[in-house]
Amino acid sequence: MQSFWFGDKDEDGVFRPFKGDIQESLARIKELSSLGYVVLAEPDIAIEAGMFSDRREYLSALRKICFAHAEEKIKDYYSQEDLELVQMVRMLDEMDNVINLMTERATEWYLVRKPGFSRKYKNIPAKKMLGQMKREKGTGLGYLAGHIEKLADERTRLMKAISAMAGNLAPNCSELVGGLVAARLISRAGSLKELSALPSSSIQVIGAESALFTHMRAKTPPPKHGIIFQHRRVHNAPRPVRGKVARVLAGKLAIAAKIDYYTGSYNEEFICGAQERIDRTLYGADYEKKAGDKDKRGGSE
Known part of the structure; x- marks a missing residue:
């Protein structure tokens, strides 16, 4: 038929x-x-x-x-649940660009009004700098500084909302690298489904595309990490082992993304094993020593 x-x-x-x-x-x-x-x-x-x-x-x-x-x-x-998360992350990036640009322009404006302040402003945090500008009450600069502060507060609220949503959609990835970094990885990949399909080598350099293409074109050293550099275990790692830590973390993220996409549930056994593997790479012999001391204390008790 x-x-x-x-x-x-x-x-x-x-x-x-x-x-x-x-x-x-x-x-x-x-x-x-x-x-x-x-x-x-x-x-x-x-x-x-x-x-x-x-x-x-x-x-x-x-x-x-x-x-x-x-x-x-x-x-x-x-109707995909993670599509809203992608848009939220992109909005956060745009807000960062706007806040930075407006703060920079407002600072230049302030220095024109207060030339004697120019020698020390570079060492002042942006938030404190905006506070200095707000004292210019009744001026366009003071009014603008207040709006920049409000926008920065909205940016903080959005960041917390992103982290919370990422924790619900990708609990294992969020547990490994934090909700915000997990959300940025999902955003760059396009969706949690796309992220779960990527090999660990690609996840490792997500966000470092420019450096990767420069390496391919000009034979410069390849990038060792991209967005995952924002995670404390990578950016706080000693330089000799930073690449290894990034590679191990990316490998665990590739598995975590698959668990999140296909099950949507938190896997405590996997997370404990992944954290131990990352710590072992990060601390090396010191980790083995700490683990041995812990076992001895447990045995004596």
Whole structure:
């Protein structure tokens, strides 16, 4: 028997038309595709079977089904839980750019008003600098400084919301590197599904694309880490072992992303083993010594 989206043709050549609306036709196409049947055909077959009067009518019906399929795909895409997280991270990055640029311009403005302050402003944190500007009450600068502070507060609230959402969507990745770093990895990959499909070597250098392309083009030393450098165990690691720590952490993240995507639940056994493996790489012989001392204390007790 031959099956098409508009009907079936048995061994005797008898054609049985499929009668249904657009959504039912779309469901039929999906079902036949999963079974390996040929679901599309030349218009002549449908016209000969009496389903359509001419080629134009056939293509019009098929066009409506294709539009319905596209709408369904778009709806499925935007219903992904991690899509909102991706947009939140991108908004956070934009807010960082805006805050930094506005603070820099406001500082230049302030130095024009207070030339004698220029020698020491570089050693003052941005938040304290904005406080200095806010004292210029009744001026455009003071008003602007207040708005920059409010924007910075909103940025902090958004960061906490991102970390909380990442903890729910990717509990294992968040436990390994923190919610914000996990969210940035998901954002750069495009989704948790995409992140779970990446090898550890790619996860290790996510965020270091410029350095990677420079290495490939100009044969400079390859980057050892990207976004995961923001995690304390990487950026606090001694330089000789920093690359090893980044590699081990990326390997564990690749597994954690798969657990998060396919199960969505926290795996305590995996996290404990991963943390131990990372610590062993980070501290080396010192870790073995600490573990031995701990076992001795446990035995004496």
